[in-house]
Amino acid sequence: MILLPSHQKILSQLGEDIKLARLRRKLSTEQVCERAGISRSTLWQIEKGTPSVAIGSYLHVLFIFGLEKNFLAIANDDVLGRKLQDAEILVKKRASKTKK
Secondary structure: OOOOHHHHHHHHHHHHHHHHHHHHOOOOHHHHHHHHOOOHHHHHHHHHOOOOOOHHHHHHHHHHOOOHHHHHHOOOOOHHHHHHHHHHHHOOOOOOOOOO
């Protein structure tokens, strides 16, 4: 999968944050892999921010760290989408033509 450099940077930062969460908890890669039910290579790819890793694997690892609720923050505050939705609400529609 080819990503824009800015998108790859975001995934790399996520991977680094996951790695730091593991190290702060003093968990080995083997412990995390066993608990999450993933291979060591998958964990390595997650910690590197590889885009081809299934999103479910990221969620499993976050669950091990007690951070699965952070997953709910993704696309939660959709400011632009809400503005677009509100703008459409404000558009007045014509009354339907009724035949008398």
